[in-house]
Amino acid sequence: MTELHPDLLLSPAVADALARGRPVVALESTIVAHGMAWPANLDTARRVEAAVREEGAEPATIAVLGGRLAVGLDDAALSALAQAGPSMLKLSTHDIPYAVALRRDGATTVAATMRIAAMAGIRIFATGGIGGVHRGAQESFDISADITELGRTPVAVVSAGAKAILDLPATLEALETAGVPVIGFGTDAFPAFYSRESGLKAPIRLDTARDVAAMLNAKWRLGFPGGALIANPIPAEHEIAKSEIGATIESALADAVRQGIGGKAVTPFLLGRIVEMTAGRSLAANIALVLNNARLGARIAVAAAG
Ligand code: PSU
Ligand code: MN
Numbered sequence: 001m002t003e004l005h006p007d008l009l010l011s012p013a014v015a016d017a018l019a020r021g022r023p024v025v026a027l028e029s030t031i032v033a034h035g036m037a038w039p040a041n042l043d044t045a046r047r048v049e050a051a052v053r054e055e056g057a058e059p060a061t062i063a064v065l066g067g068r069l070a071v072g073l074d075d076a077a078l079s080a081l082a083q084a085g086p087s088m089l090k091l092s093t094h095d096i097p098y099a100v101a102l103r104r105d106g107a108t109t110v111a112a113t114m115r116i117a118a119m120a121g122i123r124i125f126a127t128g129g130i131g132g133v134h135r136g137a138q139e140s141f142d143i144s145a146d147i148t149e150l151g152r153t154p155v156a157v158v159s160a161g162a163k164a165i166l167d168l169p170a171t172l173e174a175l176e177t178a179g180v181p182v183i184g185f186g187t188d189a190f191p192a193f194y195s196r197e198s199g200l201k202a203p204i205r206l207d208t209a210r211d212v213a214a215m216l217n218a219k220w221r222l223g224f225p226g227g228a229l230i231a232n233p234i235p236a237e238h239e240i241a242k243s244e245i246g247a248t249i250e251s252a253l254a255d256a257v258r259q260g261i262g263g264k265a266v267t268p269f270l271l272g273r274i275v276e277m278t279a280g281r282s283l284a285a286n287i288a289l290v291l292n293n294a295r296l297g298a299r300i301a302v303a304a305a306g
Pocket of ligand 1: 028030031032034035036092108109110111128129130131132143144145146163263264265266267268271
């Protein structure tokens with residue numbers, strides 16, 4: 001096995017799985033601390049880890065703890081993170097050196113989780129939704145560093161597409177420019193998180209975990225930088241149709257503008273407002289799609305390892 005970076009702190013279970021070449025799936029911690037409220041966040045994080053194990057892979061939830069890049073959290077660490085919630089730092093890639101130097105704790109976004117996963121040798125990562133190009137980005141320049149990271153770090157991210165709080169056509173364009181393959185899993189449509197369809201087409205369609213693993217192996221064998229986005233639609237029974245959630249999203253966006261929410265507070269604010277406005281229905285959808293993505297991530301990791 002290759003030498004591990006000295007700033008990494010692997011759990012015994014993750015270290016063992018990596019040493020044996022067993023499948024491992026990275027999981028992010030911003031969705032736990034900032035994406036869902038206590039106590040649903042802890043319950044979901046535990047269920048997501050269990051779903052990965054059921055499919056035969058080892059879950060590796062990633063966070064920064066005391067300045068160490070923690071890969072694989074025990075239940076005490078996961079509980080502490082969930083309970084701390086929004087009081088945790090939200091760390092994107094550019095924040096990691098600060099958190100390491102000052103020995104801080106922080107939750108990692110998709111971008112930061114990808115970077116740390118790659119340092120540990122993990123290639124598959126499952127989450128809910130990625131960040132992307134925000135509506136009004138032509139004025140605000142608010143484009144998530146998740147896109148940048150997908151363009152340069154070799155980790156495949158399984159997500160339910162990207163949320164309609166974003167500018168989805170612009171997000172797909174930005175992914176294309178960054179050289180990121182975007183795969184509709186079992187669908188021709190690019191999914192929009194709560195909804196199975198966004199009205200946009202997925203650039204590529206694949207139907208099996210084996211084909212996804214083969215595509216990833218091909219990309220990396222060719223020596224191309226960056227990862228891929230596996231867009232996995234929410235299970236039909238939990239979907240909130242685009243026509244139904246559209247007005248809620250518009251109203252959450254208007255609230256953000258009115259309250260002057262900016263920068264890294266935007267995504268958590270919008271998610272929270274949508275949960276309030278749908279009286280929890282969007283939370284149930286969010287939980288269902290994360291579990292679905294965890295299972296697919298594990299199946300891809302198993303296919304890639306086998
Ligand atoms: N989308 C979700 N739930 C989340 C996030 C995105 O449905 O919790 C989080 C992820 O951690 C993602 C981050 O990386 O928000 C994007 O934040 P920003 O837009 O500030 O880059
Ligand atoms: Mn942003």
